[in-house]
Amino acid sequence: MKDVLTVSSSPHLRHPDSTASIMGDVILALSPAAIFGCVLFGLKAVLLILTCVVSAVLAEYVWNKLLKKPNSIGDLSAVVTGLLLAMNLSSAVPLWMAAIGSVVAIIVVKQMFGGLGFNFVNPAMAARIVLLVSFPAAMTVFYEPVRYDAVTSATPLVNAAGEISFKELFFGMHGGCLGETSAFLLLIGGVYLVIRRVIKPIIPLCFIGTVALLSLISGGNVITQVFGGGLMLGAIFMATDYTTSPTTNKGKIIFGIGCGILTFVIREFAALTEGVSYAILLMNILVPYINKATMHKPFGVKK
Amino acid sequence: MKKRESILRPVQRIKGGVNLPHLKATAEKETVVMPAPKIVNIPMSQHIGAPANPCVSAGDKVFVGTLIGEANGFVSANIHSSVSGTVKSVGEVIMNGLPSVCVTIESDGEMEKDPNLKPFKVEKAEDLAEAARACGLVGLGGAGFPASVKLTPNPKQKLTTLVVNGAECEPYITSDYRECIENYNDVLEGIYLIKRVLGLKRVRICIESNKDEAIKKLYEIASDRRDPKDKVKLMRLPEKYPQGAEKVIVYSATGRKVGPGKLPSDAKCIVMNITSIGTLYRFITTGMPLVSKRITVDGTAVSDPKNVIVPIGTSIAELLDFVGEIDENASKILMGGPMMGIAMNDKNAVVEKRNNGITVMKEAKPLKTTPCIRCGRCVQYCPMNLFPAMVEAAALKNNVETIKTLNVNACMECGSCSYVCPAKRPLVQSMRLAKAQLRRESK
Numbered sequence: 001m002k003d004v005l006t007v008s009s010s011p012h013l014r015h016p017d018s019t020a021s022i023m024g025d026v027i028l029a030l031s032p033a034a035i036f037g038c039v040l041f042g043l044k045a046v047l048l049i050l051t052c053v054v055s056a057v058l059a060e061y062v063w064n065k066l067l068k069k070p071n072s073i074g075d076l077s078a079v080v081t082g083l084l085l086a087m088n089l090s091s092a093v094p095l096w097m098a099a100i101g102s103v104v105a106i107i108v109v110k111q112m113f114g115g116l117g118f119n120f121v122n123p124a125m126a127a128r129i130v131l132l133v134s135f136p137a138a139m140t141v142f143y144e145p146v147r148y149d150a151v152t153s154a155t156p157l158v159n160a161a162g163e164i165s166f167k168e169l170f171f172g173m174h175g176g177c178l179g180e181t182s183a184f185l186l187l188i189g190g191v192y193l194v195i196r197r198v199i200k201p202i203i204p205l206c207f208i209g210t211v212a213l214l215s216l217i218s219g220g221n222v223i224t225q226v227f228g229g230g231l232m233l234g235a236i237f238m239a240t241d242y243t244t245s246p247t248t249n250k251g252k253i254i255f256g257i258g259c260g261i262l263t264f265v266i267r268e269f270a271a272l273t274e275g276v277s278y279a280i281l282l283m284n285i286l287v288p289y290i291n292k293a294t295m296h297k298p299f300g301v302k303k
Numbered sequence: 304m305k306k307r308e309s310i311l312r313p314v315q316r317i318k319g320g321v322n323l324p325h326l327k328a329t330a331e332k333e334t335v336v337m338p339a340p341k342i343v344n345i346p347m348s349q350h351i352g353a354p355a356n357p358c359v360s361a362g363d364k365v366f367v368g369t370l371i372g373e374a375n376g377f378v379s380a381n382i383h384s385s386v387s388g389t390v391k392s393v394g395e396v397i398m399n400g401l402p403s404v405c406v407t408i409e410s411d412g413e414m415e416k417d418p419n420l421k422p423f424k425v426e427k428a429e430d431l432a433e434a435a436r437a438c439g440l441v442g443l444g445g446a447g448f449p450a451s452v453k454l455t456p457n458p459k460q461k462l463t464t465l466v467v468n469g470a471e472c473e474p475y476i477t478s479d480y481r482e483c484i485e486n487y488n489d490v491l492e493g494i495y496l497i498k499r500v501l502g503l504k505r506v507r508i509c510i511e512s513n514k515d516e517a518i519k520k521l522y523e524i525a526s527d528r529r530d531p532k533d534k535v536k537l538m539r540l541p542e543k544y545p546q547g548a549e550k551v552i553v554y555s556a557t558g559r560k561v562g563p564g565k566l567p568s569d570a571k572c573i574v575m576n577i578t579s580i581g582t583l584y585r586f587i588t589t590g591m592p593l594v595s596k597r598i599t600v601d602g603t604a605v606s607d608p609k610n611v612i613v614p615i616g617t618s619i620a621e622l623l624d625f626v627g628e629i630d631e632n633a634s635k636i637l638m639g640g641p642m643m644g645i646a647m648n649d650k651n652a653v654v655e656k657r658n659n660g661i662t663v664m665k666e667a668k669p670l671k672t673t674p675c676i677r678c679g680r681c682v683q684y685c686p687m688n689l690f691p692a693m694v695e696a697a698a699l700k701n702n703v704e705t706i707k708t709l710n711v712n713a714c715m716e717c718g719s720c721s722y723v724c725p726a727k728r729p730l731v732q733s734m735r736l737a738k739a740q741l742r743r744e745s746k
Contacts, residue, residue, distance in 0.1 A: 006635045007646040015722055117726075299562070302562075
């Protein structure tokens, strides 16, 4: 027994989960789809992921050094941001462009607003939008899968002819962003996160459900709408970002449905292809208001 | 023949709460009795309310059970000597950094019982409160609230249900469980007595499902009672911390919600800890007041954990010597379990009435606190439906206006929020800070 005793506030027992372990789980959940993207689009995809991750981590490191802040790259959140950004880009995007995206995500969107936990929009999503409006041409070139040469192919959403079978669509044998093609692998990642209790399934279910329902009502192709674009990646991995999604279950439902409606409206009526990204971004901005409106009463207080 | 009624399931389940490791290594070990310590320091304030007035002076000869401190007012409790011997001094002793009025008694090692102790006759409701007062009984689950107060009949409030709290949801601690196993007769007879005297309609003996032995034991004996006046029901509660918190257990047992600032009596319930009932019954039958406590001594640094019957006022140092080998890297002594226990800075602090465990922990790496990522786990697991992360943000900025909107006083500091926080933020500490800021503001 030591002579000097340690005094600290209760509780003296903590759950093993940490910020880093949660981020690690997200990386693990993303990896099947990311690896599949690499198989589909080849070396360029591998380089794109590496560029995004390394430049995101580097940007965070340099920012902390310059501002004499404690080094925070150990929490792995920069890795997640970089990986998510890469998965949201076409493998045809030049690497320097991707690096700019990472720097924007980390420095402008995250650190300038106070760092981890204080950004009001999803960094990877915002960076993607920044790249999209800055380099519209380069951002909408997509490679044909497996044939690694520079054959451009439209994504299933744009390719209204609908010549892709459900199987190809579901398992991801089609053009598109690096990590968004395989709905199957993204779903596996999502299920893993739910089982590990990293995320709750509320937002993805409401989001995807709303999109499916609205396209069904409007007479659109539900399968293409749900499995074709970036909906799976967006709903499972981007809309569930802790910092930029509501806290309460009720808030999560509102947020998910709102994302779904906006995605449908943008896809259907706007001249934009990036329905999911804009929808999540817009709903991110509403989160403080949703949080305020859905605060629950303490135990035993009547409504 | 009437069909036997089975063990009940909870009426309601709480939304929050966490699943903790149980770590109940002492569950199947027989309780051992600690020999008389050389000296005891018995504090006059071991309960919520006014400290007792010492009624002995240096040089007086006392026995086990002799009154040494008289309850000072309605919300207070009697204090009795836990050893036989001579009063050495009456006055302030520095204990865990704070001065505390104590009666210090040098033990003669005989543990001689006070010859004046005699059984207490309980016939009507007033007698029960009187018995609790004479016994010096306080809430033994940890709250330390004088039991006589809640047993005093209030003509405005009709009580219908006795909720017997045997949840014991803190990890390590098995003291209530051992009470059920070793003194089941006192517990059950005490329950029958309280039910009859207070004219209660229902009794719910609530025990967590990880203590099935206790549930079965009490069930078996209770179902042999044929008298319909003595009908009691066992309830198996889910293993979810903080199941034993008063408001949580009332909700589980009856489905009634006790709101912030309200008491179980507002929901027509009286909640009593299982050991409290056993102790009260022993006092009524033998006259021996509350002078010793069953303490679970466990934790990562204890090589041979056990339950020990300890005279109140025994120092932790002496208790740990009796229990045996403590790891040389032990650096934390907790009064209570690891979730709500208070870290001591003084090994000479003493065992009090409301203690039921001493947890000794090995030195651990200090936790690295990282920024809140707004994962919402603290909100999701809070049994009182509060927003701990928002309270923390407001408290750290001393933003009292925001704190006022967040109902911090409903927080019972169970520690679920801090336990689940992946950023390892000291949320409970911030809750206390917020409460203090509110108190300062209202002054």
